[in-house]
Amino acid sequence: MSVKANATPLPDRVKLRRALISVSDKTGLIDFAKGLGELGVELVSTGGTAKALAEAGLSVRDVSDLTGFPEIMDGRVKTLHPGVHGGLLAIRDDAAHAAAMRQHAIAAIDLLVVNLYPFEATRASGASPETIVENIDIGGPAMIRAGAKNHGYVTVVVDPADYAAVLAGLRATGGETSLDERRQLAARAFARTAAYDAAVSGWFAESLGETAPRRVAIAGELAEELRYGENPHQSAGFYRTGEGRPGVATARQVQGKALSYNNINDTDAAFELVAEFDPARTAAVAIIKHANPCGVAEAGDLAGAYHAALACDPVSAFGGIVALNRRLDAAAAGEIVKVFTEVIIAPEADDEAIAIVAKKKNLRLLLTGGLPDPRAAGRTFRSVAGGFLMQSRDAGVVEDLDLKVVTKRAPNEAELADMRFAFRVAKHVKSNTIVYAKGGATVGIGAGQMSRVDSARIAARKAEDAAQAAGADRSATIGSVVASDAFFPFADGLLSAVEAGATAVIQPGGSMRDDEVIAAADAHGIAMVLTGMRHFRH
Template identity: 75%
Template sequence: MSLDIRPITRALLSVSDKTGLVDFARKLAGHGVELVSTGGTSKALKEAGLQVRDVSEVTGFPEMMDGRVKTLHPKVHGGILAVRADAAHRAAMEEHGIGPIDLVVVNLYPFEATVARGASFDDCVENIDVGGPAMIRAAAKNHGDVTVVVDPSAYATVLAEIAAAGGTTGATRRHLARAAFARTAAYDGAIAEWFSSVEADTAPPARLFAGTLAEELRYGENPHQQASFYLSGGARPGVATARQLQGKSLSYNNLNDTDAAFEAVAEFDPARAPAVVIVKHANPCGVAEGASLVEAYRKALACDPTSAFGGIVALNRTLDAEAAKAIVEIFTEVIVAPDVTDEAAAILATKKNLRLLVTGGLPDPRGKGTFVKSLAGGLLVQSRDNAVVDDMELKVVTKRAPTDAELADLAFAFRVAKHVKSNAIVYAKDLATVGIGAGQMSRVDSARIAARKAIDAAEVAGLAEPLTRGSVVASDAFFPFADGLLTAIEAGATAVIQPGGSIRDADVIAAADAANVAMVFTGVRHFRH
């Protein structure tokens, strides 16, 4: 036998997730492996007819304190941590009657799931595993001799190596040890984050952000960059929780853009009206509400049909056949919606490369969450921008107040501006965007680009003038000078919504009054970098 192979004669199994457990244990027993187990795991194995030794039999102590104390014992940890080639370790094992444990199979109390279902503080605390992480870490540390398994997906690999070589290879043990330490790190991080949320601590002294690998992507933003997609375990509906019904794998950019599109469409209450968002390179290039999804889509597409080609389409209601027919008229990368009708799915199935995602619901735009951005040597952490225009107290600051129609369009435009890269300018008319300017260093440049986009769209549609004539305009942050506002007025805007707060607010208001333009302040800024 190669020195790299370590035989498995005794296994300790203590799992919360019992997926595949009985079959795995039965096959271990078939290879002559002695099974040692605890509590519910032992019961499940015995009920399946397997011969199992309880940990209490090995330690000489009963499980106590409602199961809190059962594996924290030298006869368990000595059997895991002993270095088999060390004579002193072997002597200590013999002196104290400690038998080796060659395989540790442990997955932890479901702390994350307990928190996710909104359990009480006491229930969450009770689901903090102590003995499990201790055994996992001990086995992972001693991976030179011990095999550790923290996920049922590894059962097949372990069984295959036992069948082929009578034990596990060093490479496999190292790989499993890495996975084990990643699991305990993520587990402790989840507990620490939960405690911080309970204590309302927005800046704890240390933070850990963890995820489970969902997919290794072909590349990142560009082909020379490596990328992977990890799941954080959050229940917020979106790309991480969606089911992909068709199409090839999503790329890094697809995932990023689809998330941006779905978060944007969630701003539009499906109980109020159907809404569609079209995104290109993480920026909305068309957004609209309509009497139906197909009407909303066509209004959104009209804003910038050139940019919409190869874009992402997000809908706030179940995708129906009429909307599906319209969407497939041009090349679309991804469609994401809460659900899809069978008829619509059949229509989309004719486009094999089109990805279709269904999420089962919309994310709450008011929901809490955390955004993390890496910097050289550090992390920037902030809470989600969950400010919603419907909750804001709009202050009319001009002589003329907006009409009801203008007010509806202003709220619409500000919802969109929240999801456009700063500096953001959004023109809207009849609950549809008609010009979007994004990501410029100067706000006046964003206003000019959005107006130019409206002119281009009018030419495509064969209109005599751009739809910015008689539109409203939203700015994600205040106008530092009147020039950006004057550009919007020149484009045809009749009402403006902006946060306010500039030292030159008076000049901007005066310019609006001079043009008989209504203006409201939100008091809330929506920078998005």
């Protein structure tokens, strides 16, 4: 198929004489349409939009006046007609196009105002498949693409957030748009239809249970342009995908400076970790630095949990992120603000707690309205050169696992409780991971090392440093349990934990040398349980 290129230079200024308006989201519609009417722009509309405009006292033509054809099939077919698409796609300065418009009585459409059926919202609401399918817009995307393609002559507006700026520009120019403005709006229009198609295709793949669809599209809406990325020489933006999972993307920022790229990344890590702890059972606090926990604890109240978490590594906690699994209260807020903290994230906060945090004007306070479900399905993505990796979210929860005791000595109830605690934390520490825990709190964390032995030694050393800083006469790892995110390939990692004073170990198992590791545990009177599930995190 050959495509004829338009050799005619595109006009810079285009006078708007006729607008076609068809919107599902009627936010700002009446004020925008009134402004267009005041500029002498003829309004053409469809269905509910036409009714809303008429009820507001505006003069509006029905789209059937352009097409000479009524809406049919419950409104499924109303704009899919040459009378509409010819008016959008015609190259005004092309003699053949102009002749076709005259021959078929096609009226030029200079402004297209369309937003789409609320597919994303309908999907998120848990509606039935039949309702979701009915909210797949066909005519809207077709018109948007037609008008945006012909942006040399047509202005396309797909977002109510643009109404004010577009109207201000029209008023300043006597009803004209510039080519630069039309190009910018066309770019936004194509981005919108791309995101819409991504949502539709993603829903189909999910409903069909496809874990690796042949094609995958990812879409997001800019929430904020960030000052820079991980480093000042990198540009960055924060995008929302529309996923309803509570977290930093859905949170209300009560106060504090704008979040940075690193703040957002670390805050997400912190909140996902603390959500592993059921708030109905216990209060939990996680302190994160560079996406790794430097202290996690559970207790009867948040203030107690914060103190226990801070004790694990008070040096690293400086400038960290604090996540809580319960409503922030005044007692906890008063303790947290004693240490320089970048972000506090919690489901909710008491007014008194908000007032306490407000005294630290740069401290960000985020309230999410809920906790993410650690068992919920979802997908994660990571870019690589020339592509990206996609996988299901790690929804493994230690409470759902069948823990297998493999040593001569079984863990006692206190050890078993700490094992479960430590394994929850290990899931959220960069591999290779070793977590020492005692009494519902981390006492040493080794993260991201190439050797599991190094992780065990680093965690033990940090515990010794914390004990020295606190004036304790011995390391808290003595009498602790230890969790490993993956199996011990050799007994040396286990022996390092034994040297640190650990009395029980929880690990996935699955090594060719499991028997050797189990024998080493038995030789030192250590209890060991296997989970059968690893938690690599890279």
